[in-house]
Amino acid sequence: MGSTSDLPIMEKAAQFLNEMEIPFEMNALSAHRTPEEVEKFAKGAKDKGIKVIIAAAGMAAHLPGVIASMTTLPVIGVPINSSLDGMDALLAIVQMPPGIPVATVGINGALNAAILALQMIATGDESVQKKLADYKVSLKNKITKANQELASVSYKFKTN
Template sequence: MAKVGIVMGSDSDLPIMKDAAEMLEKFGIEYEIRIISAHRTPEKAYEYAKTAEERGIEVIIAGAGGAAHLPGVLAALTTVPVIGVPIRSKILGIDSLLSIVQMPSGIPVATVAIDNAKNAAILAAKILAIKYPEVRERVKEYMEDMKKKVEEKDKKLCEIGYKKYLEG
């Protein structure tokens, strides 16, 4: 049964939102992925949010560009935590970030960096890790792997200098 719902307002968001799916797969977390528009299919958004908990969804990752209402609409309709992924728009660039991060008091939406669905999945995993020890262990392993990679890069930089390092 899916623990995380990945939702986006349009299929044009899929190239960004696939990163969340791939990261959840690395953590072994089941998810569902849907296209639901807060504006074009508001009834579907309502139904999705209202039934999320009973369907076993414990965290929602919602990506949206432009006006970016989807994360806020879902958060207003469910007690399930919502993580918003602002997707860079072609017109203003950061309008989706501002739309998601400025939610009114009482309707929180956790927000990650623009186009960073990967971080949304990591945050979802950390939320689930509170309840699921196996997810907690996978998150710890992931963090340790990141640490090792940075240490390896630092060691290489110190050994060969920045010019050779940049040459590859």
């Protein structure tokens, strides 16, 4: 993440990866304030066994693109709402030049970034595929339960 001020958003990704028992790193790296550290991380990520990088940044939001320019690993950008309702970060991340793709989730979409990263990893790992399938079933069950609870809510003109 660009700074530790992004942690409240990125904790959703960390919690999901932790729940799925997927090893991960968390780093504060700034494309503008610590460019040498960003380069060291990006160029060394593959050798450390990292398979996907989730990079979160607000405002100018250069971190995901800078990382993507230095690695062949997939990079998922999470635009952080730190100014202009996060639109500045969203546009900065999504408008990458040809040859430097960054998959981009919605503003503050850390959980979706973690799910997408896991889906990428799961293409080569059946145990991770199973965890994702179970997670998707749990989402379905959550909605089914919610509908069952809604059935007991009574209004004079409610028909179901």
